[in-house]
Structure formats: structure tokens, C-alpha cells
Amino acid sequence: MKQIFIAVLSICFTITVNGQKNFTLSGNIRSKSSGESIIGASIRVLNSNHGTSSNEYGFYSISLAPATYEIVFSALGKMSDTVSISLSGNIEKNIILSDATYELASVVVTGKKSFERNIGGSQVGLEKLSVQDAKNIPVIFGEKDLLKTIQLLPGIKTAGDGNSGIFVRGGSTDQNQIILDEANIYNAAHLFGFFSTFNSDAIKDVSVYKGGMPAQYGGRLSSVLDVRMNDGNNQKTSVSGSIGLISAKLNIEGPLQKNKSSFLITGRRTYADMFLKLDDQYKNNQLYFYDLNAKLNYELGKKDKLYLSGYFGKDLLGLNEQFTTNWGNGTGTLRWNHIINSRMFLNTSLIFSNYNYEFKVKNGTNDIRIFSQIRDWNLKQDYQYSINNKNNFRFGWSVIYHIIRPGEITSNATSSINDKIQDKRYSCENAVYASNVFKPHKNLNITIGSRFSAFSVLGGGNFFNIDENGAITDTLTYARDEAVKKYYNLEPRVSIGYLLSPSHSIKAAYTRNAQYMHQITNSNGTNPLDKWASTSNIIKPQISNQYSLGYYSNVFNRRYEFTAEVYYKDMENILDYRNGADLFLNETVETQLLFGKGRAYGTEFMFKKQTGKLTGWVSYTLSKSERKIKGINNNQWYNATQDRTHDISVVGICQLNEKWTLSGNFVFYTGNAVTFPSGKYQVNGQTVYYYNSRNADRMPNYHRLDFGATWHLKKTKKWTKELVFSLYNVYGRENAFTVNFKDNKDKPNVTDIMQTSLFRWVPSISYNFKF
Template structure:
């Protein structure tokens, strides 16, 4: 026992099998019973099931301690009750317990939440060497990533080779890819809600690992036993240490590393009040000596207050700060300059949970976020030939209020219905321009900081329903309307730390998506096996693209180069998994399309979006081979990326100019890869626990395409060469993990 609150622990009344609940994001639960004697059963993955007889006479608070099981934690990406996927009305939701991913093979042996989520249907990798992901045809910026409620704007390290989330510091991960609850908003496609460990309230523990290119260490301990605790977890790569031995002397002394630090503390004031303080700090540095420097990083902070008004009413109040920034430096003599950009949020949230009775659970609250975007500032010393450029900052105020009810209508029908009212106000503090469809400026007006330039107001209804055919089968349906007020601008195939964020303006309107989905869910063989099939259709308005030839860097009139159109995405997701036993795993398959239409692209006809991949397959298998060995493997296959190839070329003043065809009208070669892993656990029964992980990434050395460059054949300039770049061949790795 550690005293850690558990998210999604299942509470069941044995005598009333159709009555049950689960703990919320803060470990709180409420259940209504008539007077009498009952047996209460509490279960959670990786913990021994707890059973207690209770006598119900009046309202009572029951705190429960669960004991970790010594058995291998099976890979179960689901909610807690064995048939939770069948009986809950929520669709398009997946829960990932951190204990479940420790044996899944990944690059350099680093456990990675984002890479594991991309093995699920409907969630697709944005590409090798990229931690971005696409959900149901949406772009990477249409995913809301929250770390202890704070938004994370760039979730990648080392240009996407690793995610920012150190799995040692994380206790719970939930992703909503459709039908998201009303308390979430601000993005079109998905919500990834990540919660950090609170800290061990019982005793001090140390945990970490040493790998080929990085190491990590976590410390947890009580400040006051059973009342207050803390957690600190750090990670750093040392890839730059190997540069000292590089055969090219110009590379020696260069910089290549990242670090991150997670910290959290909590204090239980009394039985009704608990406060939490958590933060994340991470930074990447990349640079070639005397040539260029590049660094970027995230910082978040969350102060939370949990308050119990009664056994039925619970509230959470949060003050949140989030910042993302980057700096690019040119260090070449005579041309020195630095480019800085950042986005900063301050957020106040107040959420309530009210258990009206055993048929209705209400959630309601409000959210206020102040955004500040510094699009870019170019500075240079007086000795440089580069002129300084300053682009005006932009500020906005995002407000939202919501209410939602989870209702039980009889024994078979369950509903979640709610409404979110959101607004976005563009705040003054500079010159605001308007442009016509040809990108020509039509007006320019100065607004003071106290002025509101424009306000956008939107209603976002949410609805989900499930109907149980029997204890192991159900059908579900959902409808969701989402609004997005921040937009990421990129004119490259892969996301980059230097991609530009913009907010709503006089020209740029909120993106809006309407999604409907239907599903069939079936468990069999006593819930040991699970099958689901979901279909969805999503329409999107006010989608943003750039004009051909646009340069987004240091562009003082970037909105003049933007065009606006519509989008649609639709697909089928199939999922089959074995949840328990010595051998378990899953198969996921997605058949989907994602398309866009813009008046100024492809003659206004629908064209393939860059995130379109019609076929996507993931296979995961984990086998416990004896008492100490665990073997695992993953295989992934997907259609190639949608890209634009040249269809002709011409010569201009001795230079070859390529003429490109239909936007995203071509594809790279299909992507596929096999990863293998073996974990040797230390001898059981010892306080000092350790394990060795051996893994092979890309076991059959597939040269998957990362990019394709077109150029003249040096031997015959009338011919064109297509040169493919691949990132990774076969990569073995070994990691030693420990805990005491």
C-alpha cells in the first residue's frame, strides 16, 4: 500500500449486481443504497480485490486501502470492471494503466505512453521519429493533451523520438477519441488526460532505470505519514556524450540532449479538504558547434483543492499555468540571429460532481483560460547582417461552462448527455488586419489592450447512449460537437517544435467538428476476451491550410497566406483482445478516410488530407514464459503518407523548378515494422526489485520512408531522381530497471 488515490477503481455491491460505480479522477466515489447489510467489492488492475461487509443506516464515508498483487499485471487497456466496456455508455474511450505498458517494446527501451496509445485503433502515429498522433482523421493540433489538467503544447523530445511523459511519474492515462464528456473542450479530435503519481504516503521508495542513451530516477516519500507526501522524478539523456568520440571533429563539442522533471506534493488538511501541487519542467537542446543552436521546452504547474461538501457533492478547484517556448540561433559569424516564440496560458477551473441518487450523476463547472501567443521575435547583434523583426503578441480569453448527467434508464439503457457553452474573446494590444480571399489587406485597426476585438460564442452538445443486449453485449451511439480556438500552422509533413500557433482573429474563425458514432461491444468466455466495432463520421468546418509557397517563419502577415475550407473523416475501427492469462494482447484494425476541400486547392474538389491512411493494423502479444521471463512483440502496418509529388519541371536561369501535382495526390511506400522484447524479472520476495529489458526495434531492418526528395540526376539532368530518407534500421537496446 502507498496511499496513492486510484482512478477508475470499481466499486460493486455483490447483492445488487447491476448497481456499481467507479472512482473519479481524484479517487472520490458515491453510491446510494437503502438501509441494510451488503457486501462491497472493490477491484483495480494489479491489486488484490477487496471485500467488506457494510451496514447501511445513514450516510457514511468509507476509505479503502488496496494491496498490490504479486501476480504479473496483464495488459488490459480498458476500464476496471471486466465488462465495463459493455455497460458504460461512453464511446471511444480507452484507459491505459502504466503497469500495463512496461513490457511493450519501444525505441531504445524507453517506456512511452504516446507510442503505446498509437497501437490502438483510431489513433495513428504521425510518423517515425515523431511523437505526434492523429485521431479519427484529425490533425496533431486537434488533440488536447493534459498533464494534471495543464495543457502540453509540444509532447515530444529529440524532435519526436521520445514523448515528454516519463512513465515512472504517471499513474493513469485516459484518451477520448469520440463522444468526449462535456467537461473537456478546446480541441476537435481527442482528449488525452494524464495524471501524475501523488506520492507514497506510507514509506520512502526509490525507482529508476539505466539505459543506453538515458537514465531516470524517481523518489517518493511521506512528509507526514498517511497525511502528506511527495514525488519527484527526473530523466536525462546523455547522447551528447558520444559526440566527443565522433570521427568528424566538427561535430565534437556539439549539443544533443533533453531532460525532464516531474514533481508533485499533496497535503490532507482534514477529511474534507486535500490540496495538491504538481509541476512539469522539460527542455531539449540541439546544436552544432559554431553553426546553430536550437532549444525548446514545456513548463506546467497545477495547484488543486479537493473539497467534500457532503458524501454526495465533491468539488475540485484548479489554478493552472502552462508555457511552451523555443529559440533558434544562427551562430555563423556575421549572420548571427536568434528567433524566439512562445505560448503561455493561465487557467482557473472549478468542477463539481453531484451524486443525486443511484440513477443520476451530475457534473458541472466552469473554465477560464487566458492565452498569450508570442508568434516570433528575431533579434541580432549590431555586427550581424540580419535585421531584427518583432511580430506583435496576441492575447485571448477562453471561457466555458458545462453541465452533464450520467443517467440509468431502467436496467438496460444508460445515457450521458450534456451541454458546453464556450466563448473566445480576441483581446486588443496591437494592429488587427483583415484580408480578402486573394490575401490582399482590406483594413487595419489598432485596438488597446483593454479592448475586446471580437468574441465568438458556441454551444457544444454532447450525447452518448448504451443499450445492453445482455450482460456481455451492448450497442452504443454518440454525438459530439467540439470547438477549437487555437490553431497550429505547419507546412511540413511532420510536426516540428517550430510550428506556429495562432488564435482566432478577425480572419480566422473557430474550427468546429460534429461527430456521430455507433458501436457494437461483445465480451465472451467470462469477459476474458473482448471485441468491439465502431463506425464514425466527422464533419469539420473552418479548417485551415496555407497557400502554395507560404513561408511561415517570421511572417508578419501570416493570415494573408491562409485559406479556409471544410473537412470530413469517416471510418471503421475493429478491436479484439485477450485480457487475462499467461498470454494476452490485442489486434486493432482501422479502415478510414480523411479529406479536405478548399476553393483555392484542387479546383475546389475534395482531396486527401495529410493524415489520411486508409489501412492501419497493430498486433501486440505478451507472454509470461515461466516465473521470471516475459516475452513480447508488436507489429504495425499502415498505408503510406499522403504527399505531393512533382509532375513536371522546367529550367529557369540554370535552376530546375519542379511543378507539383494535386495536393496530397500521391503516397509514400507502406509502413511496417516488427519490434521484440524480453524482460528478466529479479528474484521475487526481495525488497530490492530489479529487471533487465532487452529489446530490438525494427527487427527485420525495414527501411521505412521518412521523407522523399526530388532532384536532377547528376548524370542526366533531364531525368529526375526520387531519393528516400529513412530514420531507423534495426536498433537493439538494453535497460536495467530497479525499485526499492
């Protein structure tokens, strides 16, 4: 394995040596209005095939032969800037881009946009999303929500009505790595999934990798959702906010020292609990969530910049004094950017991540508390080295120390219930990676790299050996941080892009991933009481191999974007549950698990209109996701819970005039795979249902239409005001949330099917402002 890894690294280091000496043009690209660094800005050399893009921190570097060049700098939503540069030595050139101006005409809205992001390069399965993309799309309760908008893209499926969980290319919700400013988010949902943890006012950029993940990412099988917070405006202080029917938010940002440092503070809170206080019956109940995003950044010098960012969020639900539960995430990221020289960029990060839930019940003299937690400490470094105009090399390493408190039950001194505290689980996840973006021909791009991961299961309690029936055969005790078992995985990645013409390209990719953290849950989506378990002596790392092929085109004078991708993914060590599994606070949860293999394959299409009075997209996914696990379905292939044959989304945004913007979206998807009873019998007067094949049935098909309208009240250089109206589920479709079975009261041999639906119509209105 070591020899293979060394061979891959050698390939990554392969470079093309030019016959003459090149010089380097480098610098930072920022927004004129806010001073924010611009991610993914395009740097293009006119009359040549040379170009590059800015990294996650706005830094760019390009090597060229000595000459005079016309270089175009551009970014989505910004006016492009053409700069003439005479290159006779290394030059540092910082670029400031102004906001694009959009003038409403009778038919089209004009402005500079990037149409080439899907054509060039070799990246497969990448979806980019800006806050502007999500601004006008109607969602439940009228809250701008990036996760809800992402669910409208091909290959990404919602976990359910009002749910922030996502299924990506046949994977489960825990197979998605969700990171906010490099920190892992283990539960990205508020209010049982009706809101996501991401306050759109604090977000700058979102990238979703669903195939061909770059080598710097690892730890999940299906996708990476990389969310970057705003840095804060270093030009002027500004305040923005929103007041809606059930929530309000406020954003404050500004310079600490103009052009050098800035701050950002964004808060959000629901106030549904305040309405409960109007009724004496419910006045002691609690139902709300809050979150807070904060960030500071400071330029230490021309080559150094320091960032400190954090997120804190919590949900609380309480019924009088009898029952309360709260859960939430907390993250902190300290980053240091350093420009080593004009070609090499270094980012060093120290990252903290925490997720926990607490459940309290008061029953007579018994005060019971249930608690669970997962906490990470992460240290990492990422290097980016622009070797020459044909090679861009990236490498780095990371160390993550995981601490899991699987579950604790404690009670007061007078309680009749004994305390039960499960052993903490400790583990260390290490990785090194290297990759090279190579352009051997003007029409050909190749990215090749690898990630080598090592996972150490560490002691600090009891570990078990079990037989094939789940019975414990042996109990072993290990001291704190004593090595219990180690796993090693090589994760190669390669992607190739070929430009058929300036408007058409094809791409192919292969990616291997290993996942060491696993979610133990009885639900299909996101549940605050879900339990996380690390790889152990029994639970092995999940492994996937994904193959992707795509065709990309900009058609009709580049006003429309068309993409088509096919994929196949095989998976090893996929876990599922024994029949009748008991998961809640089970200290021997491994005895309830079964392991096997999985496969997922499908085709994704998207047709997108990006200019004009009417914009939007249509996406369609045809897919299959299956599992084969010994002990389930007679050891035959069966549908994964998240298997859906068809998934369709239609999104439209119409700019009527300067005052009104209308929007709407329609979604349809095949119902989730479920297991319904195939018979029933009586035992001691009680009905017992008989189940046959797992996930052989379907929930009813889901479809829904939403409508939204934005009334722009005022827009000047100093003030922006608007009212946003939306209606969720316009025609009142009663989509199934759960389906239950019970005996008919009059005819016990007849079974009644009971469907529960969450929403019919959900109207909302909110007032947004900025000054």
C-alpha cells in the first residue's frame, strides 16, 4: 500500500518543464463594496489558453513567459476588469472588482455572469450556490435556506417534508460531510428539520461535491457540502435583518480598521414560544431555536492574515416542567493564511466542533436526564503550489481527535432509577493528501491525486467480540488512549475534462472514499436524538468507489446551460439493523448491526436559464440504490430506504419590474422505500404484524408547488427594504409523513391504514432591510 501511495505522489509531482524561464503574477481578488475575498474568481489571459481561478481565500497565482498580457479578472455578480501587465519579473497585483449593475429592460436583465464554470476544468459533480440563488426561491415559513435550495439540484434529494437532511447519489444522510468554515457540523437542522443551521445572511459561498471529490476532502462516502462564512465588510459598517412570522434575524458587519480588519455578527431566533404565552394552557411550554455566527479577520501584513470564526446554535422544546429537550452545535475555527512566495500559499487551521443533546423528564419524584455528545479537535495544513502554467499542485495533512459520549442516564438522589453511563469512545483520524491539476493540452485538463487515511480506535473502556448472531462472546478492557485497532485506506482520485468546443465538454472521474464515523438512527432524515458511533473493532470503515461521466454544454448563444451526468457507486461495510433492533442508549449497539455491501447508480439532467427576465432550471434524476446484507431479505439485494426512482424539480424566477420579483418551484419524487406488514396474527389478544421483505413497499409519491413574491419597497445606496410573501404547498397536497396500521374497530380482521401529513398550506410574510 505504501508503494502504491508513493507511486501516486510521484505522478502528482510530474510537471512539464518549459524551455524558457517563467515569471509569476499573483495577488488577492476582493469585492470593492465590502472588501470580501472572492472565491473562484476567473483569471483569463486574452488570446491564449492560459488561466486560473482564485482559491478559497481569494488568492491567485499564474506563471507566464516574459511578455505583455491583457488579463481579464471576473467573478459571478461582479463587473469584469481587464488589466494590461508587462511581465518581466514576479509581480504582485491585487484586484478589486465592483458589483455588477443590472438594468431592467423590456425583455432581459443585463449583467456580467460566468457561463463557463461547468465547461472548463475537470471537476465532475460540482454544484455551486450563492446566497443570491436562494434569495427568491420560496421555502417553508418563508426563510431563505441554502439547504432547502440545494435539494432542488439534480442528484440531491430531500429526506422528507420540512427536513434539512439530504440523500446524495443513493447515500444516507450521514454519508454527507457538512462543514462550516472547515468545522464538521453533525446535525445541520433546527426545529426537527424545518430549518437548517445555516443563516443565509452569514454565508458567502456554498460548494457541493457529489462526485470526483478533490483529495483535500475525506471522511464521507457520498458528498461534501463546503460552506464558507462571510469575512465581514472592511469598508463600512452595515446592518441588515429580517422579521418574519415566526423568526427574526440581524446581521452587523464592519471594519475594525478599514482595509485591514473586519468583524461579522449574525444572529437568528424564532419566537413561536412567545405566542404560546398568550394561552394559559401553554404559557409554560417552550419551543424555539437560536443561532449565532461570528467572525473576525485581521491582516498581519502583506503575506499573513488571521481569521477567527465561530457558530453556536441550540434548539429547545419543553412541555411545562414535565419534559424538556435541547440540542445544538458549536464550532470554532482559527485560521492563519500565509503567502510563502508568489507561487505557494499555506493555510493552517485549528478547529473545534461539538454536537450534543440533552433530554430531561420529571415524573413524580424522578428527575431523569439523558445526555449524548460528539466532540472533535482538528489540526490541519493545506499547501497550494503553482508550479507553472500547466501544473497546480496541492498537498496537506490533518489530525482529528474524536471524543464520543454515546449516552448517559442520570437521576436525582431520590429517584428509583439507577444511573447508567456508557463508556466514552476515543479515536484519532489522520490523513495526508496530494493532488495535481495538469493541463497537457489547451483542450485537456487532468486532476490526479490521492488521500491516505489512518484511523486508530483508542481505549478507555470495554470492547466486545460478537458472533454472527450478535451474541457477545468476549469482553475486553483497554486503558485510556491504548490502541485497540487500526485501519488504513488509500483513496485515489482522478478526473479528466476534455473541451470539445468553446461551449461543449465531456468529463470523467473516479473517486475512492473511506468513512469512519457512522450515524445510528431509526429515522430516514435528521433527528436530534440520533447517535453517532465511530469505527471500532466490530464496525469497519465504510468504503466507496464512484465512477462518473458527464456532458456539459452552453447552448442558444450561451443563454442556457445543459448538464448530463451518469454515475455508478459500489460500497463496502454498509451497515443496517437486525429485525427488531434496540438502538436507544444501547451500550452494546454493535450487537444490533449487520454489515454488507451497497450499490447506487443513476442519471442526472439539468437545464438552466441564466439570463433574461425569466431565469431558473429544470432538474431530473433517475436512480437506484440497493443493499445486500447477510441476514436481511434472504441475503438478496433490497432497496435502500433512500431509494427513489424519479426526482424532478422545476424552479422559475421572474423579474417583472423594478418593484416585483415572482418565483415558484414544483417538486415531484417517488416515495421512499418502506416495509409494510404483509400479514397479522393475534397473541394473547394483541395484534402482531408480520413483515416479509425489507423495503419492498413504497410511500405515496410526493409532489408540491410553492409560490413566492418579493416587493422591493426601497433601494438606494444607503437603504434596501423589501417584503417577501410566500405560499408553501399552493394546491394543498396532503403528502404522507408517516403511514401506520391498526385494526378496524368494527371488523378486527380488516386493517385500517392511517396516513399522517404535516402541512397543507403554509403562508408566510417577512420584512427584510439593510442599511
